[in-house]
Amino acid sequence: MSGFTIFRQFGEVVLGIGIAPLFAGWIAQCRAWLQNRSAPPLLQPYRMLRKLFNKDAALATDASALFRTTPYVLFGTMVLAAAIIPSLGTDLPLARVADAIALIGLFATARVSLALAAMDIGTAFGTLGARREMMIGFLAEPALLMVLFNAFLLFGSTSLSNLVDAYSARRTVIDPSVIFAAIAFLMVLLAENARIPIDNPATHLELTMIHEAMVLEYSARHLALVEWASSLKLFNYACIGFALFLPWGIATHGADGGRALLLAVTALMTKLAIAGAALALIESLSAKVRIFRAPEYLAMAFLLAVLGLLVHLLLGA
Amino acid sequence: MNLSSWTSWSIQALSRNDLALLLTCVLSWLILGVVALVRPHSVRFVAHVLFPVGALVGLGVALLGGIALTAGHAVQIVVLPLGLPDLPFHVRLDPLSGFFLLLLGVAGAGISTFAAGYFRSGEGTAPGLLCLQYHIFLASMAAVVLADDAYFFMVAWETMALSSYFLVTSQHRIPEIRRAGFLYLLMAHVGAICILLSFGVLQGGSWQFTFDAMRSARLTPLWASTAFLLALLGFGAKAGLVPMHVWLPEAHPAAPSPVSAMMSGMMLKTAVYGLLRISFDLLHVRFWQWGVLMIALGLFSGLFGAIFAAVQTDMKRLLAYSSIENIGLIFTGIGLAILFEASNLRLFAALALSAALIHALNHALFKSLLFLATGSVLHATKQRSLGKLGGLIRRMPWVASLALVGTLSIAGLPPLNGFVSEWLLLQSFLFTPQVPHAFINMLIPLGAAALALTVALAAYVMVKFYGVIFLGQPREPSLVHAHDANWLERLGLGWLAFGCILIGVLPQLALRAAGAVTGKLLGQSVKLGSPVWWITPIAPEQASYSGLYLLAGIAGVVSVTYLLVRILTHGRVRRTASWDCGYPWQTSRMQDTAEGFGQPIRHMFGAFFRMERDLPSPSDIAPRYRIHIEDRLWRAIYLPIARGVERLADVVSVLQGGRLAIYLLYSFLTLLSLLAFVL
Amino acid sequence: MQTSHLTAELLRVLAAGLLLISFAMLSRRRTQRLITLFAWQGAILFASTCIVAHSSGLTELYYSAALTLMLKVIALPWILHRLIVRLGAQWDSEPLVNIPTTMLVGLVLVIFAFGLAQPISMLATTITRHTLGIALAVILLSFLMMITRRKAVTQVIGFLAMENGLFFAATSATYGMPMVIELGIALDLLVGVFILGIFFFQIREQFDSLDLHHLEALKED
């Protein structure tokens, strides 16, 4: 691997870490506009982080080491994921480390460690949040896997980079199964990232919250890391979506260095902007469902993904 | 001479006569057991001398088994001067047995080390007797794997069942434990008869019960399928495949924890071994229908086990059900392998089979680890019910941290070993569309979905397990006296945890071992990928994974982040009471209980259970919400059988009515009918 | 030829008598009477054995005839007589199955026996071949009697009658078994009856009755 690829790898990670809060902020802004509230500034998330980092950490008296290390683990996994997902270019040195299935495993690791940390203090809300989060997880994961299976059937690989390469190698990609898969993926994305209709990142209403309930005990730098990690998660999911369904602009193998990179950056930015707006729209249009309805919602996603597979096997190939 | 050549030389030397050495190991286990009878009541002698030696022997077995997997190792056969006149005991060491010996040895070493610290007097059977049964159990398992004729196999098999039965009922004064043991032995015996009949078919009229004769026998498809089905029935009953699983959640909790660990970690694998031996080695032909059947059964068991594990309130029962789940995954892998092999996709068959084998190995490691951990918890707290535990991570940090490794592994999270096998299994599912049966292709995605669901549920279950036992606030005041495990127990746990991490980080080692087996059974094994920390089973561009990089990546990022945070922020910490939305009156009873954690599952999969709730009265000051979950299959299958037998027994016992005239009438009628018959 | 014909005739008559007595036994209720009939059976057996011995010129058959006379006609009836007098078991209560039905079943049995014996007796070289069927019939009839009776004594008589049938088969159909066997059988019979005697008293002192319905305690409950 040349120095350039290493540089790109590094740049991609840094970029991801850098713009993830921005992305979150952008979505918030769009939501505010759509609900015609006066929007918070775009850089609000960064300010938030800075404030948190400067605060004193208030730890529960009997918080164990698990509780304190989790934020770092969370952040670490998300950063690694960002390094593996081809957001700018495909020939990443780390891309081979984990294919898409392993990537899901990585997210699961993050989820489980957060859930365990939430149970550590032993408060009513922490355990409640952990339980709900795991429930969402074990329903969302299969759906996501089905989506990836679908992609594999199309392009014969589970490594995202290779998927993108194969994808852009083909001129036309009109496969009926993709539509199902895309919808399923979108639903999973919403569920996994604690967005409406499953969860509401902006609420602290006890009975409905999931993600917030888990991080309730965190404060200061720990909370900052957790928040940053969750915005990174959203960013990663977005990138996965791009890689799977609209990989245009991502620098493939063979594409020569500088121009491709510039193109890729601009492409990513535009996609993020559009996607953020779209997410905000969806969130504003849909209402949050009762926690008992969440399984049905995710079962729907799961079903769509499986349908996609069947459609592919029936019509495609 | 330098080190590498010396090691190679010694490996040569060992591999030349390692079957003999293995037999010596097995024998020395038996001897250890007998020696224990010299001073049956001295815990110090038995626990602190014999069990560690047993552990060392286990290491030896693992080493020799591993050597049998090295390239260029010749299959060895020995005929012992024992057994039936026409059928002496045949012993054979090939990669398949080698793999399972490796499994037995590694797990056995850890468990024996732990047991050395675990067993204490005054717990049912005398330590010496316990030691005897324990080591007979070990030896018989090794013998099962080594046997090369039906008779020796059956003898070892039933000895295994018998010794484990005695271990399970070591606290025989408790009626439930006796009941569990009885159910276990009954199922084992019936299963064994099925296996026996399967061998009866396999010998194919040659009246030779050696496996070689069976290999050369050519059966008609009907007979072959009969043999396979009987074997599936028998070995499934041992492995706890649904619906033959009922004994498992009873027997495993009843046993002392090291024994539960052995049964779950090792004994179930002997069933897997037996099935592999019959379906891939002894039977000369395989049909894809078998594969489909096994996949269906396996996936159902997997889902069933996971769902039931999620609603358990007894920590060992939870683990027992999770064993059912994992066995389901393993059987799914084998089923896939049969399906691929029957449709001539040998490479994919090798992939699926490797997945199954590696998962067996992984399960042996982490399930033993977790059962042993529950043992330590049991000793420390005298509590088995999840509703009475909690917060132990502060009282027993060692057990907690080692158990965490096991928990994350069994939850199938990278970069630990559980993930590797599940990754391989999913990979092999990806290739099912190439099977030339359109209908199967339609069904397989559902299979993959079920598999994914099972795997994800396992994570849920394990979060519940770990969180309720080790995290949160202690649910009983007595728990503050809980003490950590002693050094032998820690050593045993550590060994198993190390195994989990090793396979997770360098999965290629396991893949190599499995590759030796698949190479022997299928003439084909998956690509390993290079260097050693990669696995690329089919082709690098199709799928690749590196646990080492993953671990390094996470660790690197974490440490960098930590340093940055340390440098850039002041890092002050204030210890306060927990926040919890500002609710001041926290008590430990406000945490989620095990039942609470099961609630979403009960809500979603209500169809699987028979539930009996008893709700507390609103005026209760310390209300406890209890729910009794029952397995529908028990009422659907087993109770009817039992009732049928009872009824038949009643009918039959009328024959013995006590009246002489009637008895005379019987013989009179018998005479007349026979006369009429010959007339 | 003439003599053999005559003997055959005689034997057939005797055989018929035997069968008749068996039926009579089936129908009788009084134990005393049963014993008399049993003695008669013995007598017929004795006669037939003598005739066979005479016609076939086998001297050892005379011994067995004498044995029969001693045992079946004199000893056993006497012993049984003493027994029932001692135990006061003259009357047998109503049999389990009423008499006419028993007779009917008996008739069927006789036909069955004949049908069974017909093809075989064709093979026999002896002049007495047809008697085999009758012997079989007698055996089955006494079996039936054992089944239908309630008292221990009557059951025993049925048992002995069965032995008679066997003897008849042995002597008339096959000119008797070898002497050793005859003796052995006779000895066993004697011992058997002796033991029975002991039994009667023990049962008597335990249950103070010989009714069999006392002996129905051992069963699956």
Place this chain on the structure above:
Amino acid sequence: MEILLVLGLPLLGALSLALFGARRFAAELNVGMSFATLVAATFLVLRVIRHGPMLAAHEQFFVDSFNVFLVALTAFVGFTTAVFSRPYMRIEEYHGRLNAQRLRLYHSMYQLFMAAMFLALLTNNMGLLWVAMEAATLSTVLLVSLYRTRASLEAAWKYFILCGVGIAQALFGTILLYFAAEQTLGREGMTALLWTHLNAVKGQLEPRVLGLAFVFLLVGYGTKVGLAPLHNWLPDAHAEGPTPVSAVLSGLLLNVALYAVIRCKILVEGSIGSHIPGRMLMAFGLLSAVLAAFFLFRQRDIKRLFGYSSIEHMGIITFAFGMGGPVANFAALLHMTVHSLTKSSIFFTAGHASQTAGTQRMDGIRGLVGISPTIGWGLMLGSIAILGMPPFGVFASEFLVLTTAMREHPWTTPFLLIALGVAFAAIFSRVQPMVFGESDARPLPHSPAMVPVFVHLTMVLALGLYMPPALAAWYRAAARLIG
């Protein structure tokens, strides 16, 4: 010569014990005589092994590999049972259930019974065989009623009548056999009932007669084997008789009766030239095994339980003999051996167990390992062995039987599976609480005789793991003989 000793010594024992049976040393004398018999039998066995089959006393006696092994077995179990009965009967006397006079009867009858069985095994004359069987019945009848309780009298009475009637059928069968034989062999030299001669000419014997004869013989001797539905006497007799008698009944008498059946089967099959007799045996065996298994389910009395288990195993053996062929016969012979060893040892332990608990009802027997580990483990291991758990020898034979059945007559295997499964559930669910759990009973006044038990079990274990070549060759010869 040896034959004479084997027959004579028990008779002598019977006589001497009839004289001195009331003395203190009666039990020891009993043991001594049995031991002498065992020695004589050993010599006989050695001789047969060395010189092969032999005829003696004008061909009246006849020893081949089939019956000589039964002779050895009978002598051995007879001896160990005598050893066991010494302390057992002492304890019974101590509990006041027996007095010296009864013991005299017991000892002499025990020896007489032995003599009768040896005669039955050794004679070459089908008639004498019948006589011997009848003698065995008569002698055991008195043994069964030894306690003179209502139950024991009833049991003995049923035993006497049922087996008496059965035996009568057998006699008729014998007569028919003779009837057929004299057509070919003639009357002179009374060879017409000698099995060897019959066997030589079995091809020419009239098939119809032999078929008829076989029915009577089967029903007759089958009653003593305890084949369902002719078995009704068996559980009562086993439960009510003194334990040593139960042990020899199911350990030996059943074998001898089966031996008689098999001898007849050989002749008849040779004459008919078809497998109908074998099929009959298979049917009886299967029926007995299944019925017995279900009977087992309802038992409350420990000795009754194992009585039924004997029926089950006799069923399996009969089934195996019915299938025929070298493997099945081998298995059947092996099963005969291990069954009589195991079952007698079980009865020993069961006897002591019920003495310890003071009752034969299984609800009353609890936690034996707590009171006396030897008895407890003896019972546990014995039951495990009889249930066909390896590495005990019973498993070896069941292994062969099942595999053969699976291959030759697949339709029978479900029945066998049911029989074995139900029997396992029934017996084990009863034995487990008896052996394990709590108990407050007191140990026995005299030390129990557990040596025979463990000797037997060790032999059974050894047979499961290693069979001496001589023994194997012997079994094979016998199996070939039965054909």
